[in-house]
Amino acid sequence: MTTATALFHDLTGAAPHGVWSSPGRVNLIGEHTDYNDGFVFPFAIDHRTSVALGLRDDARIRVVSTFDPVPVEVALADLDTLFPARRDEIVEWARYPLGVAWALLRDADVDAVSGVDLAFASDVPVGAGLSSSAAIEGATASALNDVWQLGRDRVALAQAGRLAENDAVGAPTGIMDQMASMLGRADAAIFLDCRSLEADVVDLGFAAAELELVVIDTGVKHAHSTGGYGERRAACERGAEIMGVAALRDLAPADLARAEELMDDVTFRRVRHVVTEDQRVLDTVETLRREGPRAIGHLLDASHASMRDDFEISVPELDLAVDTARAAGAVGARMTGGGFGGAAIALVDQARVAEVGVAVERAFAAAGFAAPHIFTVRPSEGARRDA
Numbered sequence: 001m002t003t004a005t006a007l008f009h010d011l012t013g014a015a016p017h018g019v020w021s022s023p024g025r026v027n028l029i030g031e032h033t034d035y036n037d038g039f040v041f042p043f044a045i046d047h048r049t050s051v052a053l054g055l056r057d058d059a060r061i062r063v064v065s066t067f068d069p070v071p072v073e074v075a076l077a078d079l080d081t082l083f084p085a086r087r088d089e090i091v092e093w094a095r096y097p098l099g100v101a102w103a104l105l106r107d108a109d110v111d112a113v114s115g116v117d118l119a120f121a122s123d124v125p126v127g128a129g130l131s132s133s134a135a136i137e138g139a140t141a142s143a144l145n146d147v148w149q150l151g152r153d154r155v156a157l158a159q160a161g162r163l164a165e166n167d168a169v170g171a172p173t174g175i176m177d178q179m180a181s182m183l184g185r186a187d188a189a190i191f192l193d194c195r196s197l198e199a200d201v202v203d204l205g206f207a208a209a210e211l212e213l214v215v216i217d218t219g220v221k222h223a224h225s226t227g228g229y230g231e232r233r234a235a236c237e238r239g240a241e242i243m244g245v246a247a248l249r250d251l252a253p254a255d256l257a258r259a260e261e262l263m264d265d266v267t268f269r270r271v272r273h274v275v276t277e278d279q280r281v282l283d284t285v286e287t288l289r290r291e292g293p294r295a296i297g298h299l300l301d302a303s304h305a306s307m308r309d310d311f312e313i314s315v316p317e318l319d320l321a322v323d324t325a326r327a328a329g330a331v332g333a334r335m336t337g338g339g340f341g342g343a344a345i346a347l348v349d350q351a352r353v354a355e356v357g358v359a360v361e362r363a364f365a366a367a368g369f370a371a372p373h374i375f376t377v378r379p380s381e382g383a384r385r386d387a
């Protein structure tokens with residue numbers, strides 16, 4: 001595999017000034033709670049995007065990636081007119097790193113910073129729900145923060161990544177992915193309050209319990225995922241309005257009886273998913289602290305059932321992956337990510353990882369589904385300087 005340093009050398013003929021990297025992430029539990037001001041519990045994974053950076057003696061920024069080796073170059077002073085209004089002039093992938101530079105420079109003196117060349121290489125699969133987008137944003141933000149001596153903290157760098165993704169790329173996402181990528185720690189997950197942005201690093205203890213986190217990427221991407229996402233968001237807003245609260249975060253499971261009386265069945269079930277999912281995140285954190293990771297399996301299972309039956313965002317491939325993994329001995333399993341396709345995760349005894357994989361592959365073949373991509377991920381360290 002081409003490294004960021006090798007790509008940088010191809011581009012400039014020189015060695016880089018430094019190398020930074022930032023990981024993708026998996027959400028352990030807390031789905032569709034982020035835009036309801038609620039709780040999520042993601043962890044950074046051992047797949048990273050690296051950037052090799054060199055300083056230039058002009059005031060321009062150039063980016064290149066193994067993903068698309070055609071370099072894109074603009075003047076730093078032009079970023080402000082490119083984003084967000086003229087973003088269509090920039091090839092989509094380059095909007096991520098250039099958007100981060102734009103976001104950081106909004107609160108900095110553009111004349112005080114040096115021009116830069118950035119070369120990216122990554123082993124985060126793109127579009128598999130592991131947030132390759134947060135990884136490239138995190139690598140860019142960390143590198144530029146250091147060499148431009150901006151002194152921003154990790155939460156501010158996550159916010160710059162989100163601003164880039166929302167306004168420079170044009171993808172309306174929350175801040176979970178960027179926070180996980182910036183704040184990750186080995187064998188730990190980030191308990192994030194999406195309202196206050198308060199983040200707690202919580203030990204997972206997977207290694208000591210000899211557990212592995214298996215990802216089953218179904219490869220399914222349903223055409224109606226965008227429309228489905230919009231419909232779910234609208235239902236959540238409707239539910240909050242009916243209940244007279246700012247966001248579903250402000251409801252507790254005890255409020256659900258009243259919600260059921262006031263709402264149509266579909267809206268109620270959407271609300272019930274979010275309210276119970278928030279509670280499951282809190283319970284997962286509490287259970288990990290008191291009893292350790294083997295005790296969280298039923299919460300993962302309940303999360304999946306809620307997404308399947310109440311939020312209705314699962315697909316037959318995800319249900320089969322989850323059911324088969326459980327039947328083959330997984331401690332717990334659930335779909336992860338926005339739904340309508342993508343990946344499932346299963347918490348599995350190290351000794352049973354191969355068995356679970358084979359069982360899922362066989363079940364997919366028997367059902368006539370395309371072969372899934374199955375691999376393990378380890379909860380890992382967030383953004384850092386590597387060289």
Ligand code: ADP
Binds near residue numbers: 125130132136
């Ligand atoms: P996900 O974050 O789930 O992988 P997204 O659609 O949010 O999927 O982000 C994927 C996009 O991010 C890619 O299509 C590409 O534009 C950009 N991207 C991610 N990683 C890289 C990379 N290493 N080099 C260039 N662009 C990348």
Ligand code: MG
Binds near residue numbers: 131
């Ligand atoms: Mg993404």
